[in-house]
Amino acid sequence: MCIGVPMQIVALDGQYAWCEGMGERKRIDTMLVGEQPIGTWVLTFMDSAREVLSVESAQQITQAVTAVNLAMRGETDLDHLFADLVDREPQLPDYLKIKTESIS
Secondary structure, three states: OOOOEEEEEEEEEOOEEEEEEOOEEEEEEOOOOOOOOOOOEEEEEOOEEEEEEOHHHHHHHHHHHHHHHHHHOOOOOOHHHHOOOOOOOOOOOHHHHHHHHHHO
């Protein structure tokens, strides 16, 4: 599956960093995000760091990827992986609220 995976930097190696996440340890190219301190979370894709993540974003993405993996195995009990979305009404982003207000 080709999908971005959050990983945490655990060691530095020049323009590369050793990262761990989702049960894997990989050498990741950090050219796109620049050198980052140990402990930083990055979104990785094809062995390259594409974006620096907050801890909260890394957790949410990890849970979403876990949910996809479970769904592919036929699991249906996934609500616990989307605690931030369960039992809440969907909300429009601000830029769409402005557009819908102008239509009314």
